[in-house]
Amino acid sequence: MANIKINGNDHSLDGLDPTMPLLWALRDHAGIQGVKYGCGVGQCGACTVWIDGIATRSCLLPVAALDGQTVTTIEGLATNALHPVQRAWIEHDVAQCGYCQAGQIMSAAALLEKNPSPTDDEIDSAMRGNICRCGTYVRIKSAIKTASASMVASALFYDATSTEETPV
Ligand code: FES
Numbered sequence: 001m002a003n004i005k006i007n008g009n010d011h012s013l014d015g016l017d018p019t020m021p022l023l024w025a026l027r028d029h030a031g032i033q034g035v036k037y038g039c040g041v042g043q044c045g046a047c048t049v050w051i052d053g054i055a056t057r058s059c060l061l062p063v064a065a066l067d068g069q070t071v072t073t074i075e076g077l078a079t080n081a082l083h084p085v086q087r088a089w090i091e092h093d094v095a096q097c098g099y100c101q102a103g104q105i106m107s108a109a110a111l112l113e114k115n116p117s118p119t120d121d122e123i124d125s126a127m128r129g130n131i132c133r134c135g136t137y138v139r140i141k142s143a144i145k146t147a148s149a150s151m152v153a154s155a156l157f158y159d160a161t162s163t164e165e166t167p168v
């Protein structure tokens, strides 16, 4: 059966039905409930987590397929500080009812980790699978752009610092 790492901690999923979707294993067996059940058929994105850093719908993924893989949920996104996407979400007051927001944030953060400076089309494409019944799409896009600017600025600052400190 699957041994997986969830938010940095080792978990054994021994004893679970191997066809159980990861979403159920996370919520009902690992006690990680930031991840949400929306549609259960891969259409809404509420259940989005990272599998080895890739945004993935956990409602469709059987635990048997996950042995040795690393799962990150909204609870594990912040390390020493909030992720820039989380900070931008707060700044833009994105959430309304909040139900879809963990999935939205995990998709947005996965996009920016791979592509810190996405175009509008790239943002639309990456976020297309995350539905918000409250219609927070405009704030979501604004927050992604704010997070992008923050991540690019951090990278520039880091590069400038490391160039100055690199011995010649
Ligand atoms: S609950 Fe997984 S996509 Fe809707």
Ligand code: FES
Pocket: 095, 096, 097, 098, 099, 100, 101, 131, 132, 133, 134, 135, 136
């Ligand atoms: S904030 Fe309510 S569903 Fe997105």
